[in-house]
Amino acid sequence: MKYYYAEYCPYGIHISYDSLNGNAFEFYAFRSKKERERWLDENEWDRWSATLVAQATTRKTVERMLGKNFDVDKNYRGELVCIRGIR
Numbered sequence: 879m880k881y882y883y884a885e886y887c888p889y890g891i892h893i894s895y896d897s898l899n900g901n902a903f904e905f906y907a908f909r910s911k912k913e914r915e916r917w918l919d920e921n922e923w924d925r926w927s928a929t930l931v932a933q934a935t936t937r938k939t940v941e942r943m944l945g946k947n948f949d950v951d952k953n954y955r956g957e958l959v960c961i962r963g964i965r
Contacts, residue, residue, distance in 0.1 A: 881907040881950065882914040883960070885935040886921065892930070895943055905940045905960035907950045917957075 883953060884906045893902055908914035914934060921932045940948060940960050947963030 879909070881958070882907065882911050882938070883907055883935045883937060883938070883940050884914055884918055884921075886932040888924070888931060890924075890929040890931055891933050895939075900943065903943065905935065905948075907942065907958040907960055909958075915953055 885903050887903045895903060918932055924931045927964050944960055944962045948960050950958050951962055953959045
């Protein structure tokens with residue numbers, strides 16, 4: 879299945895992917911571009927600090943950070959998240 883991806887970092891997206899031992903960012907998957915854009919509209923900015931904390935990203939970036947065998951699973955809110963594969 880084709881997914882559209884977004885990245886989220888509570889410290890702002892302008893920090894290095896390698897920050898916090900490579901764990902600063904969370905990656906989300908969406909079944910449609912429209913679904914991703916709706917999520918970004920709601921989550922793109924931190925309301926308290928006015929910091930940009932989420933943006934669209936590519937599969938290539940997700941693979942670089944989580945490995946080519948990453949998995950997509952639901953989190954406790956029912957959102958599709960990308961996780962490191964166990965394979």
